[in-house]
Every structure is written in C-alpha cells, then in structure tokens.
Amino acid sequence: MVLTQLPIFVTMFVGIVVLLDFWIKQDGLILLSRELMNWGVIISAFATGLGGANLLRIHMKKLQAQKRDAFYSIVLLTALIGYTLIGVLLRSTHPWYVYIFNNALQPLSATVFSFNAFFMLSAAYRAFKVRTAQATVLLVSAILVMLGSVGIGEVIYAGMPAVKSWIQNVGTTAGFRGVTIGTALGAIGLSLRVILGIERTQFGGSGTGGGD
Amino acid sequence: MTLIPGRMTHLIFFALFCAATWYATNRFKVTGLVPIRRVTGLDAFEEAIGRATELGRPVHFSLGRGLFDAEHGAQTFAGLAMLRHTALTAAKYGCRLIVTNQSAQAHPVTEEVVRQAFLEAGKPDAYNPDDIRYLSEEQNAYVSAVIGVMNRDKIAANVMFGYFYAESMMLAETGNFVGAIQIAGTANTHQIPFFVAACDYTLIGEEIFAASAYLERQPVQIGCLTAQDLGKGLAFGLIIIGALLSTMGNSALTNLLKK
Numbered sequence: 001m002v003l004t005q006l007p008i009f010v011t012m013f014v015g016i017v018v019l020l021d022f023w024i025k026q027d028g029l030i031l032l033s034r035e036l037m038n039w040g041v042i043i044s045a046f047a048t049g050l051g052g053a054n055l056l057r058i059h060m061k062k063l064q065a066q067k068r069d070a071f072y073s074i075v076l077l078t079a080l081i082g083y084t085l086i087g088v089l090l091r092s093t094h095p096w097y098v099y100i101f102n103n104a105l106q107p108l109s110a111t112v113f114s115f116n117a118f119f120m121l122s123a124a125y126r127a128f129k130v131r132t133a134q135a136t137v138l139l140v141s142a143i144l145v146m147l148g149s150v151g152i153g154e155v156i157y158a159g160m161p162a163v164k165s166w167i168q169n170v171g172t173t174a175g176f177r178g179v180t181i182g183t184a185l186g187a188i189g190l191s192l193r194v195i196l197g198i199e200r201t202q203f204g205g206s207g208t209g210g211g212d
Numbered sequence: 213m214t215l216i217p218g219r220m221t222h223l224i225f226f227a228l229f230c231a232a233t234w235y236a237t238n239r240f241k242v243t244g245l246v247p248i249r250r251v252t253g254l255d256a257f258e259e260a261i262g263r264a265t266e267l268g269r270p271v272h273f274s275l276g277r278g279l280f281d282a283e284h285g286a287q288t289f290a291g292l293a294m295l296r297h298t299a300l301t302a303a304k305y306g307c308r309l310i311v312t313n314q315s316a317q318a319h320p321v322t323e324e325v326v327r328q329a330f331l332e333a334g335k336p337d338a339y340n341p342d343d344i345r346y347l348s349e350e351q352n353a354y355v356s357a358v359i360g361v362m363n364r365d366k367i368a369a370n371v372m373f374g375y376f377y378a379e380s381m382m383l384a385e386t387g388n389f390v391g392a393i394q395i396a397g398t399a400n401t402h403q404i405p406f407f408v409a410a411c412d413y414t415l416i417g418e419e420i421f422a423a424s425a426y427l428e429r430q431p432v433q434i435g436c437l438t439a440q441d442l443g444k445g446l447a448f449g450l451i452i453i454g455a456l457l458s459t460m461g462n463s464a465l466t467n468l469l470k471k
Binding site: 022023024025026029037040041043044047048049050051052054055057058061069072105108109110112113115116119120122123124126127176179180181182183185186187188189190191192193194198199201202203204 | 213214215216219222223226229230233280281286287289290292293295296313316317319320321324325327328329342344345346347349350351352353355356360364378381382384385386388399401404406408409410416417418420421422424432433436437439440443444447
C-alpha cells in the first residue's frame with residue numbers, strides 16, 4: 001500500500017510546490033522549489049547509470065548467445081567502456097578524448113543527420129501525390145513556397161516571394177497557433193491529472209487511478 | 213507572500229480550467245453522454261498490431277526525446293498512456309513489442325509500464341525486459357540504432373508518440389521502407405509535417421492528450437477533454453474580440469491579459 005501510494009504523494013507534493021512557485025513570491029517556497037528541481041537533476045543522473053547498465057546487460061547477453069550480429073555489440077561495448085574510461089581517468093579535456101569526439105563521434109553524427117535530406121525527398125515524393133483535396137493543397141502550397149524561395153520564382157512572377165511570405169506568415173502560422181493553443185490546453189489537463197494522482201500510467205497503472 | 217506580477221491571468225485561467233473539469237466530470241457521471249469524434253489513428257491500433265501478429269513480426273514503440281522535466285514533459289506522459297495501450301494490445305494478441313528509449317529518465321518508466329501491461333493482460337511470461345532498450349541520449353546515435361533495430365527485426369508496426377526532434381523523419385521513413393504500418397503523434401509543430409508526410413496515421417497536437425480519454429472513457433479524462441474544448445472556445449472568443457479591439461486601436465484586452 002505504502003509502495004503504491006508514496007510515489008503518488010511525492011508527485012503531488014512536488015507538482016503543487018513547483019506550481020505554486022510559478023505564481024507566488026515567497027522565499028521559503030522559492031528555496032524549496034529550487035531544491036526539488038535540483039533533486040530532479042540528481043535523479044536524472046542516476047537514471048543515466050541505469051540506462052548504461054541496460055545497454056551493458058543486453059549486449060553482453062548478445063555476445064554470450066553468439067548471435068549473428070554480435071560483432072556490433074563488441075563495437076558498442078568497446079566504444080562505451082573505452083570512451084567512459086578515457087573520460088573518467090583522463091578527463092574530458094584530454095587530447096585523446098577530444099580527438100575521438102572530433103574525429104569519430106562528430107563525423108558519424110553528421111553522416112546520420114545528413115540522411116534527413118534523402119528521407120525528406122522520398123517522403124515529399126509520396127506526400128505530394130495528388131490523391132485527395134488536402135494533398136492537393138499541400139502540393140500547391142509547397143510549390144509556391146519553393147518557387148518563392150528561389151530566383152526563378154521571381155522571374156516567373158514578381159510577386160512570388162510575397163506569396164511565399166503570406167503562406168508562411170499567415171496560413172502556416174495561423175495553423176500552428178491553433179495547434180499550439182490546443183496543445184497547451186491538453187498539457188494543462190494532463191498535468192492536472194498527473195499532479196492530482198489521477199493519471200498513473202507513469203507508475204505502470206491505468207490512466208485513471210481512482211479519480212473517477 | 214505576494215502574487216508574481218504578470219501571472220494573474222494564468223492563475224485565473226487555471227482556476228477556470230479546474231472548475232470546468234470538475235463540472236464536466238460530475239456531469240458525465242450523471243449523464244454518461246459526451247460525444248467524442250473519431251480519431252482514425254487510434255482506431256487503427258488494433259489493425260496495426262493484429263497485422264504484426266499475423267506476420268509474426270514485432271511492433272516498435274518510441275517515446276521520442278522522452279524527457280519528463282522539460283517543457284514538453286506532458287507529451288512524454290501522453291506517450292506513456294499510448295505505450296500502455298500498445299503493450300496491452302500486443303500482450304492480448306501475443307505480439308512482440310520492442311521499445312527503444314532515447315532518454316535514460318524514461319527507460320525505467322517504460323520498463324514498468326510494459327511489465328504492468330503484460331501482467332494486466334494475464335501474460336506476465338510474455339514480457340521480455342531485453343525488448344525495452346535504452347539506446348542513447350545522443351540524437352543521431354539513437355536514430356542509427358533504431359534504424360538498425362527496424363531493419364534487423366523487420367518490424368510490422370511502428371508507433372511513435374511523444375516529443376520528437378529531427379529524428380521524426382528518419383524514423384518514419386525507415387518504418388516506411390521496412391513496410392510497417394505507422395501511427396505517430398506529437399505536438400511539436402515543427403515535426404508534425406514530417407509525420408503527416410511519412411506515416412499512415414498521425415495524431416496532431418492536442419489529439420495525443422485526448423488519446424487516453426478516447427480509449428478509456430473514464431469520467432475525469434472526459435471531464436478534462438470537455439474543459440479543453442471549453443478552453444478552446446474561450447481562446448477563440450478572446451482572439452476574435454482582441455482582433456476587433458486591436459483593429460479599432462483599443463488595447464484594453466491585451467493589457468488585461470498581461471496582468
């Protein structure tokens with residue numbers, strides 16, 4: 001009973017304190033709120049340790065089972081343990097640490113991110129097929145924005161950059177603001193349920209923990 | 213003890229929202245009648261997981277960035293509700309569920325949500341902790357790992373709910389390449405177009421927060437949903453009145469909202 005109720009009580013207490021800190025100026029409340037937020041950072045650091053342990057466990061198991069793609073587990077474990085040791089023993093300013101970061105991690109990261117260009121192209125090709133009225137609006141808007149962004153658009157029609165700006169500043173912004181208002185209201189509703197202990201999915205329970 | 217200047221409107225609006233939720237919850241308990249429009253993305257869950265089961269291939273779930281402490285934490289909570297629903301459905305059908313985490317914060321929580329869902333579905337033995345994986349906090353490392361998982365395990369359904377950054381497009385397109393049915397939902401306006409372009413079903417903005425109410429239809433959830441709609445009506449009214457007043461050169465409403 002205590003084990004199930006305690007996390008709900010802690011969530012409620014922390015939520016109410018941080019919420020009140022948003023509205024009320026009171027020294028004790030400010031200190032308590034800051035302290036609780038610092039604890040959040042510490043808990044996150046512990047969670048990173050748990051995540052690392054999960055990686056180690058899963059890839060050690062893969063190695064033991066000698067699965068087909070166990071080679072990738074060797075690469076991962078070597079990088080994980082090796083880079084952690086270098087960082088802990090030699091510090092993150094050591095030339096080895098910086099060299100690996102600049103010459104392995106950064107280029108690999110940039111390579112993966114560059115996939116986005118190809119993925120966008122293939123997704124756009126599918127999305128721009130005129131199948132429905134909405135897809136047609138999307139296609140026409142995209143063509144106008146693209147033409148308004150390049151020189152040839154202005155050659156075709158001098159007002160093309162203005163059309164592009166109108167679509168982006170009026171049409172798109174209005175739509176986004178509608179979504180943002182709805183999202184903010186949804187977030188308030190969900191946060192309220194979490195703070196009051198009604199929404200308990202995060203503890204593994206159902207969405208309604210007795211608030212009904 | 214004083215109220216912080218400039219936040220009075222927030223407090224009044226929050227109090228109104230709480231009152232509307234309380235009223236709508238009690239009203240629903242009495243009448244039991246609140247029509248909710250169909251959300252095709254949520255109706256497609258059974259189809260997606262059923263198809264995965266028939267094909268004997270797994271379902272993949274991602275919470276995206278998965279942080280609880282940032283301003284988009286509410287989306288992570290909404291994603292957890294969808295994870296629970298996905299896990300319950302997967303357990304019911306006897307389908308394998310793979311959850312990949314980009315956030316160490318979310319990892320133990322997702323483990324618990326899936327474990328409890330399998331327990332609730334009466335299939336505790338089907339729960340495999342090795343299928344709930346923490347991959348990396350680093351965005352591109354996470355993406356490359358998920359691309360690997362999707363291709364190696366040949367997933368048949370890809371469910372993505374929560375706050376996503378640029379990984380949205382890469383994950384959704386990879387899911388499309390492996391032939392998975394894709395259901396996604398986010399409130400990040402910059403990523404919604406990517407999901408719309410690449411996924412079969414997309415829940416936009418507030419729909420991800422309404423999902424648990426749509427699926428479980430419990431009084432408090434319905435009450436919150438009704439309060440959201442009333443809030444939207446109020447926002448719409450304020451926008452119209454504010455636009456008219458501003459056009460006439462009157463800034464009374466703007467000044468009032470700044471209090």
